[in-house]
Structure formats: C-alpha cells, structure tokens
Amino acid sequence: MGRFSSSGRAVVRTVTAFLLLAATAVAGPTATADSGSHSAPSADPAAIREWNVIATDTITASLGARPSGQAAIWHGFVSAAVYNAVVGIEGRYAPYKWHARGPSTASPEAAAVTAAHHVLLTYFPASRAPLDAAYAGSLAKIPEGQAKRQGVAFGERAAEHLIELREGDGRFAPVEFTASPAPGVWRPTPPAYLPFIDTWLGRLRPLLLTSPDQFRPGGPPALSSARYAEDVNEVKTMGAKSGSSRTAPQTETALFFGGNLVVQFQEAFRDYTARHHLGIAETARLFVAGNASATDAVVATWDAKLHYGFWRPITAIHLADTDGNPATEADPQWQPLLVTPPHPDYVSGHAAVAGAVTQTLSGILGTTRLDLNVSSEITGTTRHYEYADQFNKDMINARVWSGIHSRTADTAGCRAGNRVGAWTFTHYFQPLHSPRLHATPPIQPTCPLGSAS
Known part of the structure; x- marks a missing residue:
C-alpha cells in the first residue's frame, strides 16, 4: 500500500x-x-x-x-x-x-x-x-x-x-519501541503476543496540528498511587471476561464500541448529512472536519503511547505482585471481555478520536447537541446520541468495561481529543470572510465533567 x-x-x-x-x-x-x-x-x-x-x-x-x-x-x-x-x-x-x-x-x-x-x-x-x-x-x-x-x-x-x-510525511517509517520490560512498561499481551502495531503513526506529520506531541497529556499515575490502584481494581472487577460485576446493558455498551470506531463515525456522518439535508459544501465540510480531527487524534494518541509505553490492564493484573502497590493483587488467570489490541494503554485511541470528533462537530454545528445515530456492526444495534458528552461517557465506560483500558487512559484520551477538536475548529474549515476565522471562541468541552484526574 x-x-x-x-x-x-x-x-x-x-x-x-x-x-x-x-x-x-x-x-x-x-x-x-x-x-x-x-x-x-x-x-x-x-x-x-x-x-x-x-x-x-x-x-x-x-x-x-x-x-x-x-x-x-x-x-x-x-x-x-x-x-x-x-x-x-x-x-x-x-x-x-x-x-x-x-x-x-x-x-x-x-x-x-x-x-x-x-x-x-x-x-x-x-x-x-x-x-x-x-x-x-x-x-x-x-x-x-x-x-x-x-x-x-x-x-x-x-x-x-x-x-x-503528504509527500515525506513519515508513513510507514521504521519507528521502534525499545523500552525493556519492567513494572508499568508495555509488553506484548495474550493471546497472540503481537508487537506494537503501526508505531509510525506516532511520528506521522499531522494534518492540522503543528506536531504529534502538541497536545501530549501528562503521564499516567504512578504505580504506587491510589489512583493507579483504583484503575487496576476497577478494570479487574468490571472488565473481566467472566465473573464480572457488569450488568447486561454495560456489557452491551462495551461490545457496541468494540469494533472500528472510524467506520461507525462514517455511517453517522452519512446519516446526519442526509437527514439534515446539507448541501454539497456543508456535507464536504462536516466529513473533513470529523475525519481530519480523527486523523490527528490518532497521531496524538500514538505519540503518547510511544512516549509513555504504559502497560495494559491485562499485564497490570497478571503482574500486580510486581508493581509495589499494596492495594493491588495479582491474578494470572484474569482475562478481559475483549482481546487487548497490540499497543500501550495510555492513552486510549477510541476515547481520543471520540473526543476530537465530538468537539469538532460541536464547533461546526455551534452546539453540543449533535443528534447522531451510531450503529455497531458487533451488536447489530443503533443508538441515538443527542449530546456529545453522552457519547463520550459511554465510550469511556465501554473501554473500561471491555477490560482493555484503564479509566485514566480513557479520560486523558478524551481530553486530548477535545483539544485536537478545538484546534481543528478554530484553525480550519471556517466560512470565508467570517469574523470567527482564525479566532478562538470558547467551546464547551464534550468530555464528561469530572471524568479525569
């Protein structure tokens, strides 16, 4: 390719x-x-x-x-x-x-x-x-x-x-993850033990941002912290494949967002532009704003994954006896509801893309009332999301309940995505001759309040 x-x-x-x-x-x-x-x-x-x-x-x-x-x-x-x-x-x-x-x-x-x-x-x-x-x-x-x-x-x-x-933008460049295995450090996860996939994404020249690390968040919680223990124990309890405390609706939410989020957004964009009878210019604008912000959210996510290289919940739970935190306990047999993707925990790509797209659309539409119909190939169901924060709340919970991300990785990802989205809207795709062009009007964050540390 x-x-x-x-x-x-x-x-x-x-x-x-x-x-x-x-x-x-x-x-x-x-x-x-x-x-x-x-x-x-x-x-x-x-x-x-x-x-x-x-x-x-x-x-x-x-x-x-x-x-x-x-x-x-x-x-x-x-x-x-x-x-x-x-x-x-x-x-x-x-x-x-x-x-x-x-x-x-x-x-x-x-x-x-x-x-x-x-x-x-x-x-x-x-x-x-x-x-x-x-x-x-x-x-x-x-x-x-x-x-x-x-x-x-x-x-x-x-x-x-x-x-x-896009000439010479870093696509497919050889980028190595060289961190040696240690407590807190990512390593290949079961069942396939695949290497860190597509590391070049973290060094790709963004479409909109000035650099991949422009909105790099602060690091994950220290292994000795109470926050870290809360993260591990929540995923251990709520994200287990069997014996979980999840309710049936929570399991459905985890599965609903268990596939390709980018494909889900494409369907939602098509549905929205058709239902709202947008013209060809407005339709092109909505697609590029959503997809360009998603592109840079992925770049920002992979930058953080490469920089922090934080281990996944399955590794943290299996090796909890090595983290030095007395509030965590190892369970070598624990398995997540969904298979863990082959890249580090911090930050969540799904949450970052969701945060970026919802923030961008809120700016484009002038409201956080997005009126999105989102379908899931995995569950075969469609959900209506009236407001952006509802979507992001479900996304954050879904990745915890699926057992593949810590809540901190999700909330930090969502907030980084919000910053990508705000940058997208305030710097690109504005109406010509608009007084708001290149301005920075306040945009209400679409990540749920109080969802991050």
Whole structure:
C-alpha cells in the first residue's frame, strides 16, 4: 500500500480521461457536447456520501481487522481532497492548505468524485478495478458538458495537491519501541503476543496540528498511587471476561464500541448529512472536519503511547505482585471481555478520536447537541446520541468495561481529543470572510465533567 510516483500519477490521469470518455458513451446518444451547460452545475451531496462508502469499503478491504488507527488516516486524506475540490469551486469555506480556485461554472459533484477516486487509487492501487468501475458509474450520472469537464479537471488538481502535501510525511517509517520490560512498561499481551502495531503513526506529520506531541497529556499515575490502584481494581472487577460485576446493558455498551470506531463515525456522518439535508459544501465540510480531527487524534494518541509505553490492564493484573502497590493483587488467570489490541494503554485511541470528533462537530454545528445515530456492526444495534458528552461517557465506560483500558487512559484520551477538536475548529474549515476565522471562541468541552484526574 504505497503511493504512486509521478509516472504513476500520470497513469491515473490517463485512466481518468478514459473513464470520462466511457461515461460519455454510457450517457447515451442524446447527450450533446454541451448538454446541461445552461443549467446549474451538478452538485448532489449524495455523491460525497456514496464515495465515503466506497472509501470505507476500500480501506476496510485493505486493512481488514487490523487493530490500529490507520483507517482514520486514509479517511482524513480522502475527505481533505474532496473538501478542497468542492469549496474551491463553491467558495463558501476556507480551503485546506490551498489557495487555488476552480471555475464557478464547474460541477462540484464531478470534482468531488474525481478527487475521491484519484486519492483512493493512489494509495490503494490494488483496488483499481472496483474504484474505476465506481468512478465510471458516478460520472455517468452527471450531465455531459463543460461543467462536468471542468469539475473533473479541478478534482484532479485537488487530489494531486493533497498527495503532494503528504509527500515525506513519515508513513510507514521504521519507528521502534525499545523500552525493556519492567513494572508499568508495555509488553506484548495474550493471546497472540503481537508487537506494537503501526508505531509510525506516532511520528506521522499531522494534518492540522503543528506536531504529534502538541497536545501530549501528562503521564499516567504512578504505580504506587491510589489512583493507579483504583484503575487496576476497577478494570479487574468490571472488565473481566467472566465473573464480572457488569450488568447486561454495560456489557452491551462495551461490545457496541468494540469494533472500528472510524467506520461507525462514517455511517453517522452519512446519516446526519442526509437527514439534515446539507448541501454539497456543508456535507464536504462536516466529513473533513470529523475525519481530519480523527486523523490527528490518532497521531496524538500514538505519540503518547510511544512516549509513555504504559502497560495494559491485562499485564497490570497478571503482574500486580510486581508493581509495589499494596492495594493491588495479582491474578494470572484474569482475562478481559475483549482481546487487548497490540499497543500501550495510555492513552486510549477510541476515547481520543471520540473526543476530537465530538468537539469538532460541536464547533461546526455551534452546539453540543449533535443528534447522531451510531450503529455497531458487533451488536447489530443503533443508538441515538443527542449530546456529545453522552457519547463520550459511554465510550469511556465501554473501554473500561471491555477490560482493555484503564479509566485514566480513557479520560486523558478524551481530553486530548477535545483539544485536537478545538484546534481543528478554530484553525480550519471556517466560512470565508467570517469574523470567527482564525479566532478562538470558547467551546464547551464534550468530555464528561469530572471524568479525569
């Protein structure tokens, strides 16, 4: 899964031109060279949702069940290119690190699908066949004419700009976790004892932040502290696979958030933008704001994981007789409800992404009343979250009740995510000519009050 060279990108442009001709043929003999030129350029926001589904399927097929934050990175890239393609034509919001403007007569819809296709094909070349087929289908829905041609051309420019921005950003760079096993230090966990996965995420150049450690939180509690003992004993009691004190609803909450949170958010974004009838620019903005903040929340999370390297609850409980804390007791047979992912406890990636996305959306929407419908592939259920803090409260509890994170790791992650989200909203994606552009209006934190030390 690498990116194309300049010659590879030329191939992408050639394929795009071919697909545009193919889509012209699909449109039928009644389509003239300038048909639709006297009507408003095609700008159906459903195209963004459609290509978000395609992006989700493409990314998921490549990564599989990989227990990493990688999915957020790729969604961030795609959403940024699509956003620039749309607002570069519509001109309503500040583009992402770009000053180019497309012709006002261009089709934002053609630009959006072209940008999404181009970025996905660049980073996931093995998916060429389904991506090209989907792209031809999308182009065939757009009336032929100058607006479509201009939209395709500008979408290509937006994608190329994003790809060039991400050159040399640290993807897949060899980053080693070298800490030797000791009390409090992370080490591979059962049952698979996998090594620290995707360490490069902690050194990746962020999309929005100035550096991966910009919002690095203070460290985890000392092993000798009362807070540490409370964390360990809570997970031991509430997060056990068997013999837990969890209620049935608490177990359902743990399982509900036990899958890919990034995928859950994509479904929620699609549902929200459709139910609220957002236009194409507003739809592109919501997707990029949510996904770019999630990207940087993952980077910030992995930075903290690399820096602190704190052991997971399963290790802390198995080796409690080595922590020097008289309030903890070892249980070598203890197992968590969910399998522990192969990376350190502090901080929680799920909680950080949730905190970032909810904070960003609160800024974009101007309220913490988010009205999100969130589905879970694991439980097969859908939950309605009216307010951001309700979502984050469930997320924090879920990771404790699943036995894979300490409460401190969750709350610190959520708060770090809130800071990423506030930065996102106050520095990017603002309306053009708005007095709030680059301002820092107060935004109510979306993490539950009193949830962290």
